[in-house]
Amino acid sequence: MRISSEQLSQQLARELKPLYTVFGDEPLLAFEAGDRVRARARADGYDEREVLTAESGFKWPQLTMAANAQSLFASRKLLELRIPGGKPGIEGGAAVQAFCAALPADTVTLVTLPSLDWRTQKTAWFEALDHAGVLVEAKNVPRKALPQWLATRLQAQGQDADAEALAFIAERLGLETNGARLGLRHGVAGLGVSTVNLGLLAGTGDDVRAHLNIRAPQGLDLATQRTRLASALAPYGGELKIVEGKEALWVAPDAPLVRLLLGVYRQFTGDNSPPLAIGGTTYAKAFPGFVAFGMGFPGSENLAHAENERLKVDDLRRGMAIYLAALAQLAGGVTLEPAEPAALRSDGATP
Numbered sequence: 001m002r003i004s005s006e007q008l009s010q011q012l013a014r015e016l017k018p019l020y021t022v023f024g025d026e027p028l029l030a031f032e033a034g035d036r037v038r039a040r041a042r043a044d045g046y047d048e049r050e051v052l053t054a055e056s057g058f059k060w061p062q063l064t065m066a067a068n069a070q071s072l073f074a075s076r077k078l079l080e081l082r083i084p085g086g087k088p089g090i091e092g093g094a095a096v097q098a099f100c101a102a103l104p105a106d107t108v109t110l111v112t113l114p115s116l117d118w119r120t121q122k123t124a125w126f127e128a129l130d131h132a133g134v135l136v137e138a139k140n141v142p143r144k145a146l147p148q149w150l151a152t153r154l155q156a157q158g159q160d161a162d163a164e165a166l167a168f169i170a171e172r173l174g175l176e177t178n179g180a181r182l183g184l185r186h187g188v189a190g191l192g193v194s195t196v197n198l199g200l201l202a203g204t205g206d207d208v209r210a211h212l213n214i215r216a217p218q219g220l221d222l223a224t225q226r227t228r229l230a231s232a233l234a235p236y237g238g239e240l241k242i243v244e245g246k247e248a249l250w251v252a253p254d255a256p257l258v259r260l261l262l263g264v265y266r267q268f269t270g271d272n273s274p275p276l277a278i279g280g281t282t283y284a285k286a287f288p289g290f291v292a293f294g295m296g297f298p299g300s301e302n303l304a305h306a307e308n309e310r311l312k313v314d315d316l317r318r319g320m321a322i323y324l325a326a327l328a329q330l331a332g333g334v335t336l337e338p339a340e341p342a343a344l345r346s347d348g349a350t351p
Helices: 005-014 027-043 061-068 087-101 124-132 143-156 164-173 220-235 254-268 313-332
Strands: 002-004 019-024 048-053 077-082 109-113 134-138 196-204 206-216
Touching: 002 005, 005 027, 005 134, 019 027, 019 143, 027 077, 027 134, 048 061, 061 077, 061 087, 061 313, 109 143, 109 164, 143 196, 164 196, 164 206, 206 254, 254 313
Parallel strands: 002 134, 019 109, 019 134, 048 077, 077 109
Antiparallel strands: 196 206
16 A cells, blocks of 8 residues: 555544555655654554664575564564665565565564655565555655645644745745755765755744854865855845854865875774765864774774764774874874784674
């Protein structure tokens, strides 16, 4: 059975099915759909929760093991299978089909996928998800329908907004994430394009507050951002307030500090990859000319800011050795040699 994310609340009010698959173009609606399934499952006594993320290196027998595992703490379980790439591969597709053919008892399964093209939706594994459970599609809201869609969501939260405010959100923000309609789209080779996130929208009828999180690469300074935002707001009678702002931090790859740190990292790992530029902010901005350093390694799962953020013990030890060697170089020009071979294995483990 296939329904839209807007229809999910009505379906859950009638009954809780054993399998839900959430996918689509609109991340917010997909996220909310997943939360609705989790809330209904908790309300029905599915107290245990297990999350599997099928990224590179995922062992698909884990899905079968999770389905057959008996819990010592709860009789009912919510099992989540996340496939962020949208394609489980041959082995994964077969595992999903086998899972759907024999859904585990006392378990609600929530499968989350990104946007899928029509070919992927015709695959045997996706059709198995369709036949065994409920497909929930999170579709983009058409631009013309955005004002009414926003008004409905605000009303559901006991809030209100006037027509000019809704028009600004729909016409200047819409579904874009690069700030083009605000005059903020700016890209730099190697750094990507600016991002604009509408993090909070609160309306009280006469006053609507839209909090924007803007991240722009070098070349689009705060003064220019302020001028362009004010210009975009003017036709709608809006006012601009900068809550906090910092200029973009850019340290050239050939800067002495970067070359020193990169040299130590390469000495200990054998990895000659170039340094990375990221769109987020770090504590490096607290000091002029500083950069963020560590602690991820190639081949290791990136769990930064995840709900179970962690590092392998081997990675932690190797990272501390690199930090110690870097500090020795910075403080007194002392070179510390790796204590063991440095080659990285494909699974990211220390040899």
